[in-house]
Amino acid sequence: MASAITTLAADAPTLSAANTGFMLICSALVMLMTPGLAFFYGGMVRVKSSLNMLMMSFISLGIVTILWVLFGFSLAFGTDSGSLIGWNSDYVGLSGIGITELWDGYTIPVYVFAVFQLMFAVITPALISGALADRVKFSAWVLFSALWVTVVYFPVAHWVWGAGGWLFELGVIDFAGGTAVHINAGAAALGVILVIGKRVGFKRDPMRPHSLPLVMLGAGLLWFGWFGFNAGSWLGNDDGVGAVMFVNTQVATAAAMLAWLGYEKLRHGSFTTLGAASGAVAGLVAITPSGGSCSPLGAIAIGAIAGVLCAMAVGLKYKFGYDDSLDVVGVHLVGGIAGSLLVGLFATGGVQSDAAGLFYGGGLAQLGKQAVGVFSVLAYSLVVSAVLAFLLDKTIGMRVSEDVEVSGIDQSEHAETAYDFSGAGGGISSRGTAAPAPVAAASKKVDA
Template identity: 75%
Template sequence: MPPGTPMLTAGETPALSAANTGFMLLCSALVMLMTPGLAFFYGGMVRSRSTLNMLMMSFAALGVVTVLWVLYGFGVAFGTDFGSVVGWSPDFAGLSGVGRDRLWDGYAIPVLAFAAFQLMFAVITPALISGALADRVKFGSWVLFVALWATAVYFPVAHWVWGPGGWLLEAGVVDFAGGTAVHVNAGAAALGVILVIGRRVGFGKDPAHPHNLPLVMLGTALLWFGWFGFNAGSRLGNDDGVGAVVFVNTQVAAAAAMLAWLAYERIRHGACTALGAASGAVAGLVAITPSGGSCSPLGAVAIGAVAGPLCAAAVRLKHGFGYDDSLDVVGVHLVGGVVGSVLVGFLATGGVQSEARGLLYGGGTDQLVKQVVGVAAVLVYSLVVSAALALVLHRTVGMRVSEDDEVSGIDRAEHAGTAYDLGGDGHGPTPGGAVPLPARPVTAARRAVDA
């Protein structure tokens, strides 16, 4: 992904490649599919009364970030560098100065194809945060948070990691497809927000089991499928074989992490769960994201084998420390992103996409130090700024729904409907968006069904 790794040789004039352009558009569509996949993944993990809200939080990110990306986000992330921390190019504002024939520097693809691919990364990153906030956040406040967070956190961090002149890119930090910019960023943001807004009603006392595991597995399948575009597409072309290596590494790491997570569950809890298989696969996909262009397939096995049990153990930290990470965004995305990013410093072969060599391949500790610095910088910045944004919103417009709405069901309170018409009364939005019928009283029996 970094613009500093051209597909063309020095001095060669790029010409539009129809094959590479088509490849990038296909990969962009695959990455776009990941956001609805994430919606299903999260939607199945929550209680039934929060399903619509989880779906809507992901779809809202599709709308908000897309518009902001066109207006100014692409310019901030990939425009001309200012101080190694942000970018800006007037012709990127509104994409007004980007014609169909303008190519991305050093590559044989249009700027618009590159912008579309990067847009899908910008969309899914804040959507990842939503899983930590399940059951308790006002939808309007979430929409406002996504807009502010994308502007203040994601766009600048994307410039640090991938933008021309970005300070982490210039420092030699390797992040092939988003270990720091996407997963550490989103995981740290999730932690910052939940520390501000607090825990759900009944956290640690009332059961909050996934209500629909088949929906979780469907979401996992869509994420896994889309991740091939997420990772392989980050080479920005398909004419040097790197994409094939990354494709294989993506599959291998996900499989290894899933098996390792299940082994951890079997040893610790005596059973291999469907949720564990889904979470393990996602943990492996997260971990290979920064390193897929730097390691061998055997290295990908090692990355998955390490990420699986570490993330499985990390999801239990919320019970020890008392923070309410509803759907384990911190345990899977923050920890998985850290693991994958740091392991570049050990397992980078120097023979795939990057010349960086890890400690186990004769590179010494130089790359390891760079990776740790990159992880720490993104983690601290995202954690602090995200918490500050959440605090401002919490003290002004308010971020949480009322306790009554949380208990009776955030779907009805925020979206005037439910995911399932369990009572057969047809309660929900009426055709044409008319005001729905008044909600019937929420009895103890009804709450038990909804849970």
């Protein structure tokens, strides 16, 4: 992602209506990804917890927006302090920003940059929620989300993208969020599930998606919104880099979907809709950090590698015994690691920067930098997220009771059901009615 730079007064940019409009559209596209994620996750769970899954994503639009305005933007993109965190009192409440004040070195207003970055902050904790399906109190999730973005996301965003952030200064390439978003969320998911434990019936009861059409709808919305997520991260449209990223986003996603389906057919004998949706998301994740530094041919390779690796990784939870409900670790952590490290191999040195990867004569230097970025963010997020989950579990409790989990978290936490099979309605007036029976789906997640 482009970051603040210093320019001479004579070269200072002026506000561009075209770039400003483009970035506002990209911001709206990224916002759409969070409801898309809610559908993607909501279709993958059993019917009795589908509303809860939708809400765990949707609530992030409320929590993170307010925190971002109050202090999050200042922490992430304010003046650097020790290469670890930022602060600018003018950004607190977004109250000291002029309406035409430009983001330093660019042709878009600070307000536009702030709202674009807000949408990244919103979706990142929502990504974590997929690992925790069926078993977490909604109130505990709300508090965890607020604490997590404050002590994990905001600092990591500064490390990676903020002027003066230590990973930014090191030269780690993360065009749109492989480390700050996907590795960050995937590692956090792993940290939390190691604390709160498995679902009742894990590896024993069928836990198939209740609505594959919802999954496909969600995947389509994610794919659509991801063009804003990726192409917009160059913060303008003047030099063609955003256009390359747009093309690479499409190309890598297509390659990953085909690679996942190929692996699935060879390993399990079928091409599943869930595999197609999951493969597409794996490709989107992997190209996020790398698409601004590679060619379209490199994007095909990155997508194909990520599709196979993520398809293989989703079965690790059965081997190692951690209950990653909707494969956040297998897709976002593994895909984010793959895409971030592959920059060190496929960077051409001719797109977003002159940093070249191993295959383009750059040696191992960039790969080493990428590894530092990957594993520092992974370790920090994993440890801090586990500590936050542990403290919340020991105080207010993270999990619902076993009876609630078995009967359905939707009724207990939200006083609603997703589908009205009785004709009595699905809202609070129907709390006394019997919960609907789970609907079996025709497909399930790839198991290794």
